[in-house]
Amino acid sequence: MRILLVEDDLSLAQALQGALGRHGLVVDIVHTLANAGSALKLSVHDLLVLDRGLPDGDGVGFIATARHLSPALPIILLTARGEVAERVDGLNGGADDYMVKPVAVDELLARIRAIARRPSTVALPCATLAALTFDFSAREAIVDGQPLLLPRRQMLILEALVYRQGRTVQRESLHEAVYGLEDEIQSNALDAHVSKLRRALKDADAGVEIMMIRGVGYLLKEAQ
Known part of the structure; x- marks a missing residue:
């Protein structure tokens, strides 16, 4: 939590x-x-x-x-x-x-x-892109009906990217989504997590790709 x-x-x-x-x-x-x-x-x-x-x-x-x-x-x-x-x-x-x-x-x-x-009175929606579905209520990623098991930080990155799919998510926003506000973060830590997440999505045939927008952040979109 x-x-x-x-x-x-x-x-x-x-x-x-x-x-x-x-x-x-x-x-x-x-x-x-x-x-x-x-x-x-x-x-x-x-x-x-x-x-x-x-x-x-x-x-x-x-x-x-x-x-x-x-x-x-x-x-x-x-x-x-x-x-x-x-x-x-x-x-x-x-x-x-x-x-x-x-x-x-x-x-x-x-x-x-x-x-x-307590049961939530507001159901958070699921979002689907290609073969990937993200359940925001359960914080669970699913590819073709099968759970995609990811380490916690990769799951948080994916959640932030899916939530804003089709739009560039600034690096600062991803840092805020993945790390505590007072965590000490190594300069390349976020990029390393994104790289591992990108490989996991590819290996699962999710049909999506994470693009780096140089100097700005990352964008999740359907693979071409």
Whole structure:
């Protein structure tokens, strides 16, 4: 599961990132609503953990924007304000859950698991190009009815390329889709993953190809 954490308290954000990471969760951290909007445009996240009091606004007011960018995205609201009226305001504003700081990691994990068990009310579509089908809900690639097994980073690259098929995906966007926002990345790491993904698609006879657009990024299209 990939989580976007919007929290302007750097020490708290890093503590939650480390604690959740030890349970196998990938946590991207941003500190403002503006950066949260950019992150949701660039990457697919499974959950938004949203602080209420942020430098550029109230998190409750951002919920509508988040839903527009990612309709199926569950949202847990964090706040230092625990009054009943505040909780009601947050839930009525569209949050799926509400937690009062200080946050107990075990409780946050339990709430994340509970949200993950809920069926989504918005079905994410599948996309098909040639013999390749990508199921965005399951994050699964299928070629001629057979699952295409890929390492995690290659699957994330493919997801980003299929989502924008026929359009060039900038390198920066792919970096955001594949790596945590604070990961240290070697200069040629992305190209190496793309090269391996290209070979895997060819070996599977997917009928698609990944073109490099020099100086810009990559484009997924039907093979000629």
